[in-house]
Amino acid sequence: MLQLDTQLSLADALGPRGVTQLQLDSLAPALGAAVEKIEAQHQSGALGFLDLPTREASIVAALELGQELRARFENAVVLGIGGSSLGARALASGLLHPFSALLPPGQRAGAQLFFPDNADASTFLGLLDVIDVEKTVFLAVTKSGGTAETWAQLLTLNHRLGAERMRQQVVAVTDENAGALRAVVNAQHWKSLPVPREIGGRFSVFTPVGLLPAAAAGIDCRALLKGAAHMAQRCRSTRMEENPAAQLVAVLFSQHRHLGRSGNVLMPYADALREFADWYVQLWGESLGKGDAGPTPIRAVGATDQHSLLQLLMEGPDDKTTIFIAEEKPRRDLKIPAGFEAQSDVAFLSGHTFHALLTTEQRSTAAALAQRGRPSIRITVDELTPSSLGELMMLWQAATALAAQMYGVNAFDQPGVELSKKYTCGALGRPGYEAFVL
Numbered sequence: 001m002l003q004l005d006t007q008l009s010l011a012d013a014l015g016p017r018g019v020t021q022l023q024l025d026s027l028a029p030a031l032g033a034a035v036e037k038i039e040a041q042h043q044s045g046a047l048g049f050l051d052l053p054t055r056e057a058s059i060v061a062a063l064e065l066g067q068e069l070r071a072r073f074e075n076a077v078v079l080g081i082g083g084s085s086l087g088a089r090a091l092a093s094g095l096l097h098p099f100s101a102l103l104p105p106g107q108r109a110g111a112q113l114f115f116p117d118n119a120d121a122s123t124f125l126g127l128l129d130v131i132d133v134e135k136t137v138f139l140a141v142t143k144s145g146g147t148a149e150t151w152a153q154l155l156t157l158n159h160r161l162g163a164e165r166m167r168q169q170v171v172a173v174t175d176e177n178a179g180a181l182r183a184v185v186n187a188q189h190w191k192s193l194p195v196p197r198e199i200g201g202r203f204s205v206f207t208p209v210g211l212l213p214a215a216a217a218g219i220d221c222r223a224l225l226k227g228a229a230h231m232a233q234r235c236r237s238t239r240m241e242e243n244p245a246a247q248l249v250a251v252l253f254s255q256h257r258h259l260g261r262s263g264n265v266l267m268p269y270a271d272a273l274r275e276f277a278d279w280y281v282q283l284w285g286e287s288l289g290k291g292d293a294g295p296t297p298i299r300a301v302g303a304t305d306q307h308s309l310l311q312l313l314m315e316g317p318d319d320k321t322t323i324f325i326a327e328e329k330p331r332r333d334l335k336i337p338a339g340f341e342a343q344s345d346v347a348f349l350s351g352h353t354f355h356a357l358l359t360t361e362q363r364s365t366a367a368a369l370a371q372r373g374r375p376s377i378r379i380t381v382d383e384l385t386p387s388s389l390g391e392l393m394m395l396w397q398a399a400t401a402l403a404a405q406m407y408g409v410n411a412f413d414q415p416g417v418e419l420s421k422k423y424t425c426g427a428l429g430r431p432g433y434e435a436f437v438l
């Protein structure tokens, strides 16, 4: 079970630069009310993210189609961006072999996933250069059905493949009724799965948006959803001591509001969570970045960023809280062999494991930050598995919704993003967007 340790954020550890129990207690009533409000929104059907791991019909549809694609195709290319890509990317990098694209197809759990994401022709053409397009399914994922980057890729494929191959090789994940992609799906009889109306992109990883690519790649989605459901249950509790999202938000919000620390650095000590940290940046930033409320999400990876960002965290402005994620047990480990014994500067490493080195570095970084009065939180997972990644992803979604209540902003819209999309449409000549000139 996922554990949260906030000790190194508190006044007991940091003195006047730590959060006091009194400050945390003062937030408890507002946090309890926020949990209740989110629950009421779920009951009324206005919100849905906490319920997603138990929506059987949608889950079965995604898993069955994923299994079919896994049997038919060697590759699955996700055409999607932002919330329509980052969740599946986090699942892929979190749970698949780190170099699965280089494994022979027979040794992979399923289809090889690719995420060209951007309207960058070098990436898209580069991908088409190296994959066997005949053996590839293209998952066109867009909630709105009208995102420019996704359509640029889809139109290119349509031009190259023609209508019949598009029908065979494209699966759409989009709104059930609205949007340009749904209209094309209906007209062209493409396979498709719906994105629930009330679920926005960055909260959609447990819908077909995340589940279809994951199932196509052979990820154990049932275990993922089990972990997510377990965490959703914990995060519905109005008792602070039982609710990890409330505990996390209490400390981060207090660090911000009482001590002026508006930066939230997520620093997993596992390469597999690098893309999870990217997903977090979008979730936290796009949901909370409104008005002058928003904390700034920052992505780091330990120990790599000890050789990069850590100097800023240690001795730059004291305006950030670092959240570490550590694994108790690594999926693979390696004992560092003996050698070059005369070199005492490095000989001490022999006999320790890579994992011991990494976890010691995490604890050392936390200790060094604390020594300078800088706060950190540690989230520990027993082992990085589909279930624990499900827990982590649900924890951060619940924390985001709660934090939005505390900051008094709507977590589920993104007016700034939409405005930028409108300027793009205006500049590129979309009818109806003439007012948006650059």
Ligand code: PA5
Binding pocket: 081, 082, 083, 084, 141, 142, 143, 144, 145, 146, 147, 150, 200, 201, 202, 203, 286, 414, 417
């Ligand atoms: O989280 C969000 O809502 C956004 O990041 C969207 O996912 C992103 O803009 C892509 O939108 P769409 O899924 O409509 O293509």
